[in-house]
Every structure is written in C-alpha cells, then in structure tokens.
Amino acid sequence: MPSRILSYALDGLNAIPAQVEVDISSGLPSFSIVGLPDTAVQESKERVRSAIKNSGFSFPLSRITVNLAPGDVRKEGPHYDLPIAVGLLVASGQIKSELYKDKVFLGELSLSGELKAVKGVLPIVRRAKKSGLSEFVVPKESAVEAALIEGVKVYGLENLAQIVSFLNGDMVVCPEPSPPVSSFSSAPKALDFGEIKGQEMAKRALEVAVAGGHHILMIGSPGAGKTMLARRIVTIMPEMTFDEMLEVTEIYSISGLLNETKLVPSRPFRSPHHSISYAGLVGGGSNPTPGEVSLAHNGVLFLDEFPEFKRDALEALRQPLEEGSVCITRVHGTVNFPANFMLVAAMNPCPCGYKLDPAKMCRCSPGEIRRYWNKISGPIWDRFDIHLLVPPLSVEELTSTEIKEQSATMRERVERSRKIQMERFQAFGLRTNSQLSTRLLKKFCSLGTAEKQFMRQAAEKLNLTARSYDRTLKLSRTIADLEGGENIKLSHLAEALQYRGNEEWV
C-alpha cells in the first residue's frame, strides 16, 4: 500500500494542498516522480536518496513510484524533499508509527540529511491553518517563520535522523514558541527628518502625502535633497499592524528575502534603479515572482530619476496604483500579488537639472527640455496628487544650526489624521483620503459658502480640470485632518492648490 504524506504546493501566494504518495513495488530498481514536477522537484530524487543513505537508513532497492497529487497542479521548488523521504521511509517500514499522518511536511534535504530552509513557509502555514491543519514539520531555520501564526504547532528539526526518531515516538520535540509580541515593533530609526536642513515646504508636503496616502512627485535640482527626503518618509509612517506585517512577510518569504529574524517589522522602502525591466518592477518571469511594487507593499516605492524609467514599466504602474494589487497572467494561470504602496518619484526639471536653479545656468535647448518632459505621459503625471518643487538650499539654510522638527512629532500628527480617516471610512472599505471617489468626495468634503466661492474663482483663474478640482478637495481634506478640524477652511484649500502640478514651470 502506498504511503501518503501531507504537504503543500505554492502558486504565487496561494497555497494548494498536495499529497505525496510513495509506492514500493517489485521490479527492477527505479525511482520515478510523477505529478507535474519541475526541475527542482525532479532533482529531489538525488537528494532524497543520498539523504536517506547518509542518515543511516536503507534505500529500498525496488521499483519506487512517487506521485505528487493533485496531478494537474505544477509542483515547483525543493520543499518536497522531506515529504518524499518520509513517504519512502514509511512505505519501507523504517518509520513505524502513525504519528506522521496528520502533520504537514515541508523542507529541502541536503545530501547529508540536513534540513534546509525553504521559501514560502509563512503563506503555506497561514492557509493550511484555515483548512484545519495545525501541525507542521519544517526545517529548524524555517520554524520561526511558521511560528508567527498563532494556534499552530510547529516542529522545527535539523536533519532526517531527528525526524525519524520524532515520528517513531523515540524523541520528544517541543513545538516552536511564537515570537514575543515586543519583538514585532521595528527598531529605532536611524534616519530622521530633523537631520535635513531647510526644505520646510517639502517636509510639510511629505507629511500631507503620508497622512492621506497621496502619491507625490518631487521636482528639483540635483543635490537639493530629494533623495534624502524620500528615504525618511518611512520614519513618519505609522507602525504596521500585525496583519500588515504578515502580508509583507509573506511576500518576502516567497521571494526568499527574509533574513534571520524571519519577520519584516518595518514598512519597506524600495528604490529600484531606473534601468529596471517591466517584469522586475511589476513581477513576472515564467514562474511569477513578486516585483518591486509588491516588495513595497504597505510601504514606499521610490522612483528616482523618474523620466529615465522605461515607458512600459511606468505604464504598468497603473494597475497597482488603481487596485492595490497586480495580476500576472501566464499561459497556465494567473497569479495575484498585493501591491498597495505609496509612490514617491523624483526628477530634475530638465536634462541638465538646473532650469529652476537661481544661481546656475541651464544648458538645455528648448527641444531637449520638451523631449525630456514628453517621457512622462499625461496619465502618469495625473497619478500624482502632489507635485512638489524642491528648490536648492540657500546659504543661510545650509549653514544653520537650528534644531529642526523631529520625525517623531511629525508622525504623531500623521497617526492622528490616519485615525480620523479610519473612523470616517469604516463603513466604506477605504483606508485613506487619496482613495476617495468623486461621489464620496461630495459626502466628506463639503464646503462652506466662502470656500465654494474661493474654489470657483480658483477653477476659473487656474484652469482647473475636473480631476485637479477633485484632487484639491482630497488634499484639503487631508490637510484639515492634520489640523484635527472637521471643516475644510480656506487656508486648507489654499495650501492644497499649491501642490497641483503646473507645467508652465518649464
């Protein structure tokens, strides 16, 4: 009778239950694996054979057939090594008890029989728990990751011999303890907004952007501080909830990017080089892996030198910006990855960078400038709620020793405004003001008479499009929230208008 071991297959972030069946029958010695195995799984044969022999067990000299059910799901990755080895040892009578029957097995085997960590343990455990499974046997290195999920028993072992002792009842193994809650808060930040001299307008604009989840484009000369400002954005973002941390950790788990702590406690900050490809940015490859937009989930995606990015890569941002996730379609199915991030972009006003600099002369011809700006299409430009000019620092600002406002105080205001937004949107399924639709704008951003009059004049004088109008309202809503006020006042509207893009600059 074939033995049956429980395991899981990973398809993107989706974990599908798999059963590993091992049958030993009479015939000339052979070892075959069926069930749509990919190359790594085919190579399991060699690893399993050596691991079993080197752990002191006998490898049956018979016709061995391994079936990875279900037969229409592609099996990828080396984590089937362990269930196959266990299945073999059960079928050949070297594992005698039935303790293995209700446990899920995942792990890669080295030739010596040691268990090695595998990717994707967290999403598998998370989903297996939903199906009612609660006991997992994984490599020791992966146990911490699996133990993040509450209410499951995770057995982390180091090698095959230990596993056999455990399953034969000869060895008692304590389940891996869940990491203490205190270890979840992120370490004190190394960066701080207080370090940046001057640029008060920019800091304010970033505070507004983070508070309302508005995407922001910074335009300024080289050396003005755009990159420095961008890197400090995560220091004023509120801490992630545990669920948000799990979401991010899952993505990093399947990408193989988890370090020893096995948890991503702080919001990610991703800053890809502008030569990145479409697939690198959005995700893809024949075996879809998350792209930068997903690695920035619940965090910040910073695109420096914005016009230098490939056109198709930028256009690909549309789906995640609109829906908060990416859907990658391949011949054999689609994979969904979350991608809810704050987009921060930086660029120069012209190819040489000094068009708006009061001191330096711009060397660009009008044609060069036009070509430079044409790289950014209208729809992409429109994705940003805030277009911010970042001027170079004056000498007084540069040499000032005045203490600037720290990130911590800025973050307090942000957290307060986020709370207001959470209460406001409870019934509507939105998270931040930037997600407001036109219909809901009317509901939440109603203006008084004087304010309506002001906006009408502004719309006329400044030639506001409908979208710019809506955007101004959204931003004023956030600015009012930061002050803690219910009503949108003239000062809020005025500030919001400052952040609209104006191509007359160049």
Place this chain on the structure above:
Amino acid sequence: MFVEVKSRSSLNFGHPVEAITEFKKEKLLKTAYLYLTQKDLIGKPFRFDLVTIVWGKEGKIREISHLKNFLEGN
C-alpha cells in the same frame, strides 16, 4: 520461462540486481529470440525471471530473491 541468475559474494560492488543495465536487457532479449527462432517457438508467450543471490560465509546464502517478469519484450 527464462531465468537469469546473478550473484555477488559481497555488496562492495553493488547488489546483483544493480548489474542489470539496458544493454544487458537487450542482449538477453536478443538471445531469447534467437533461441525461440531456432526451436521454432516464435509467437509463444515467454517470461523472464531474475534470481539474485548474495553469498555469505562458508558458501551459505545470505540473501536470495526472485523477481518475476522483470523484462518485457515482443
């Protein structure tokens, strides 16, 4: 019924069953066909069995196994 016998005095050079390779299997089949042709028995069903022996001390058998129908032919 054809029986192929393989034996080893120790397992240092592998179990006798590991000595069966594709080449040898073909050779066995060709030999069988030659025999059947000579005896005018083509078309009659036949079976190929394998007996493997691992010798122990003093001429005693340590392990013996009989594998039925280990080779398919036409």
